[in-house]
Amino acid sequence: MSIGSRVVRGPDWELGDADGGEGHIGTIVQTNTDGTMKVQWDMGKKTMVRAGRGGKHDIRLLDSAPIGVRHENVRCDVCDDGVLLGTRWNCTECNDFNLCIVCYNTDKHNIQHAFARIDTPGSKGVIVPKRSKSVKMRALGIYVGAKVVRGPSWEYGTQDGGNGKQGEVVEMKRFGSVMAERNGVRVQWPSGERNIYRLGFKGQVDVLCVEEAPVIDYYRDHLANVGTYSSSKQTGNSGKAHSDSSLRVGDKVCVFLPPDALKEVQNGHGGWSRRMTECIGEVATVKRFVGKSEVEVDCNGDKWRFYTGAVMKVHDFNMEDTVEILSNVDTVKLLQKGHGGWTEPMQGTLGKVGRVVKKDSDGDVAVAFGRQAFVYNPACCKPAPNRQTDTLVEAGGGSVDSSEDEATSDCSSGGGLDASDVLANILVKMLMADRLGSSASNSVARFASAAANGNTSLVTGLLSRQKKLVNCRHRGLTPLHLASHEGHQSVVKILLQAGANREDTDKTGNTPLLAALMGNKEEIAIFLATSGCNIGAVNQNGRTTVHIAAYENMPRALKLFLDNGCDPNKKDGAGDTALHDAIQKRNDATATLLIACPRTNLDIKNQKGFNCLCLAALKDHERAAELIVTRNPGLCNVAKDGEYTPLHIAAANNHMDTARILIKKGKANIDAREQKNMTPLHIAAHEGYLKMVELLTLSGADLGSVDKDGDTPLHMALIGTRSGDNSLLQLLGLRRSGVDNERIKVACLLIERGADLQAKNKRGATPLQVCSNEQIRNAVHSFAEKRKSEGQKTAGRSLADLLFELPIPCMACSEKLADARFMPCRHKVLCLQCCFRVDECPVCDADIEQRVDMQGRRIMRNVQCPVQ
Structure with missing residues (x-):
């Protein structure tokens, strides 16, 4: 979580004024495996510092907001400026009273009270001395009023007017992701140009300081030494507190990230399926914890493994409880979908305290603020016992x-x-x-x-x-x-x-x-x-009794309507039929009734171009897919908008069950082409879906097929994510090692099955030449050379056996190669230093009975993990 953090000199500093003098600020731009880091100081010098090496700490953490450290559902009780970013300061003498970095260092609240410093969400607080008895220092560097010139990461041509021209910082800004703050600055140049530049975003520093400005006075000895952040301890599946001290087995949780953000953090941390988006805002139950970063939950009968940073605890509320509404408008809007909805008057309730006046059977709560009340997803509320309720100004529809x-x-x-x-x-x-x-x-x-x-x-x-x-x-x-x-x-x-x-x-x-x-x-x-009501009623949105019964999974009512002549093929305002609705919610009972009804037209497409089988592939509704294929196998090769077949859609979303049905029962064209000439195998390889690639290759997919650019599936596996934007992962302190490992495995599997490593695309590049990731490239090259040297010895070996020998990076720290093997499953995915961080194999969930090194010798628990 270090790259991009803003730091000041620490207790073991021995580099003179290389930082510009005590109090001057720098940015961590590189971390190393030997306990050292590289810091770019605002005043221009770049130094290598100790961050735990030899027990020495040359730098302290001043601000982690630039890398997106955020304490969801926590706000500063003084400035109330939305979600609390960076270090959280919690008063040990007042009930749940928190300050942000600015309010803490500007002496808000009682300075005679002792505080606990909480560096990351869920970490154990470190008690620091009272501010009234502590030394203050002034932080200096790039801030409003500072004079700056172009820096080491500059890539903006002559926006500054030319090398050496001085500009003035006029505003601290957010650069890029909304997950972070204070990672950029707006600079006014002499030419009149005003632009925003990176100051810690992804570890990049676009400007350097020639005349510093005062940033803030800080309590020097209250800051964490970089390399020794506080952390809570894992307690496995015992039901005690996990990485989030408030989260336990059996607790109710929900996913609060939007779909795109959820997909990015899930890669390498529990895996990804589009169906995971159905859990956003829905109440799920914690079943167990997997390692330090994943939690398995039960959501509507389905089990999913999520990155712990993607879920939040959902409290159970009773009538007359006082609750506080979350302050983040985007999060509340997201969670409200299907739970009372969002209306503009609700804007005034954000961060306010109200009283529960009604609780629905599905858990949604009505919260009153004086004379106004609104329906909320319980995930939008947090307990506020003994807090005084707020009264809203009555206006418009809220009255x-x-x-x-x-x-x-x-x-x-x-x-x-x-x-x-x-x-x-x-x-x-x-x-x-x-x-x-x-x-x-x-x-x-x-x-x-x-x-x-x-x-x-x-x-x-x-x-x-x-x-x-x-x-x-x-x-x-x-x-x-x-x-x-x-x-x-x-x-x-x-x-x-x-x-x-x-x-x-x-x-x-x-x-x-x-x-x-x-x-x-x-x-x-x-x-x-x-009792005589019109069962053919249709509302203004085109929704019929059949639509709603299918969507809400009421099979007895639906059968009654169908038996009495209701039309199953009517479209609503979105072009959806009742079968679209049943598949959208993955309702087996109502989907089965509709598919079995001879009057149901399976060919109808909605406004987004999905027929029922394409939608079943998208939602991984294997029951519906099987019934549809049985009734009309020809739909397997009917493409959405003339482009993606159901198998393309299943492959793109890693929906294994539906893909098997399409291939085995529907006899889908395994090498069907979309508009860019890509086959399902191209798509699965590009996404790094190992099991999907294995299924497609075993089913006869053409390894040598090329898309419009001449790329084979092996090219696609090694090209990886074309956008290359890993900002969210960096901001959440995650690494892509899990994704990289999967991509390595996919490439090696394709090679093992006969893919040509020397095939050239239209640009004349081989698969290894299109790979920009050195670790992936080296691992795949090593595998290919070993296979070549062994000749036919590898014939008949299982994929698992082959993967055991791959030189893949450690899934936990990404800094060393995986060189610890778990027994009895024999998987090798962590390094010697990290292998004791888990009790179950991250690959197969098998209990770990023993850990051995590459020579088969037992590993003892005597080496400290470098990543805490």
Whole structure:
């Protein structure tokens, strides 16, 4: 996690004024395996320093925000400037009181209180002396007001006006990824040019200082010595605290990273499948911990292994609990999808404390802030016991004003809300009105609230006095809508007997039957359908009873609709049929019913060009894929938009189960071409999916096929990720060694199966020549030479046996070659220093009984791991 960090001289400094003098700042630009690092000092010199070598520490960590160290769900209790970045300072004398680096060093809070320094999320705090008794130093370097010239990483031509021209720093900025801060500066040059330059981003330094500026006064002896960051200890699967001290086996968690970021951090840390994106925002259960960086969770019955930095704990809340809403707007928006949705008035709740006033059966909670309330995914909330709740300024749709005009306006599906979210939010507003007593003089609101809450005695009593209430409208919904959505069958029966209109619709065209389906109340839906309701109802978004029953996985209701003539082929506003919906949610029961229905047209494509088999390949819905292929095997070679076949899609997403079905049962064209002439094997090799490559090659894929650039699958395996952007991994302190190892294995497997290492593409380059990664290139070359020298001796050896001998880098530290073998599985993926960091093999999960070196000698636990 060091490259890009901002540092100052440490306790063992012996290099005179090479740093520019005590207090001057530098940037770590290189780390070495011998306990040393290279630092580029703001004032111009570059020095090699000790970071643990010989027990010496030449530098201290001043700021880790430039490399993206962030404490999710933690904020500074003084400046409240979003997620707390860099070092977290936690008061040991006040309950959960935290300061950021700026507030800590500018003496916010009581300086007589002792603090714990927390260097990384989940690490054990280190108690430091009280600030009132500590020495302060002034940090100097590149900051606002500093004069700078182009530096060692400069690659911006003559933006500065020419070499040696001086500019002035006018602003500290974020460069690149949103995960980091203070890793760039905006400079104004004499020519008038104003541009942003790197100051630690990916370890690059674009400008050097010729006239420093004061940055901040810091407590010198409170900083961590680089090379000795505090860390929490792993406790395996015992159920005690893991790397995040608050996370245990059995805890509820959810994934909070967006899809692209999740894919990048998963490479080499649990693997990647597009289906993992279905876990974003969904509550999962921790089953076990794998090593120090991975956690296995159960999400909706499926087990996944995630990088621990991609998940956050989800708390279980009860009525009247006080909770604080997360402050990061992007995270909240992401987590709210399908959990009440996001509306602009919610912006004012970020970082605020409210009270839980309703808890749904699916765990979503309604949180009130004075007279306003909103539905939240519980992952958006964190406990705030004994905190005073905030009251929001009432405005627009967030008010509990029960006037009909404003209330019915909430029934539109604008602002990113779907119909289910709209209903949930309206019900919460009704609840708030009832809690605040505003419905006492409004019989319509009172009756609607009674129907929504299943209060049969009140519903009966009010109807006996005012029969016309049976079809009243409150906030755009009738009592039958509300009782149906909430699943109160006794109230539904009373309303129907009293003459409730079965086909009344809300503003988006939802009938009470559709409302029951959206509320996932199958019994109510069946009751309404058999009580004379129109089972062919369609709302304004084109959603039918068949769509919703398929999506919510209600097979009994779906069978009832299909048996009574409902059309399974109607498209909704997105062009999806009910079968698209069932596959989207991987619902076996409803997908099976729809595929078995002879009226279902399997050829229909949605607006994104997916027919049902292409979508099944994308979602890895193997049950649906098998049934579709059995009924219509010709779909195996029908390409999405005339480009990607289902097998291309499965290969690109490493969906093994679906790929096997397409190949074995569907007889899919193994060498089908897309527009760039790539086969499924090209795609799988490029992504580094070893098992997929093995499946395709064993199934007869052409190893010598070339794409439009003349690249073979072996070229693609060694080209790797073409963008080369590893910024997120660096910012999270991760290495790509896991990805590199997989790519090495893929290349070696292709060579073993007969791929030509001398094949040239249209640029005249061989596979090894297109490989820019020296470790990968050397490992593959070594394997090829060994295989060549052994001749036919390798014939018949298993892939696993071959891979045992590959010179691959250590998956943990990436600094040494893997030279420790785990027994009895014999996998070799960690070095001698790192092999005791795990109790299970990271490759096969087998228990490790013994660790041996390359000569078969037992390794003793007597060497400290260089990466903590």
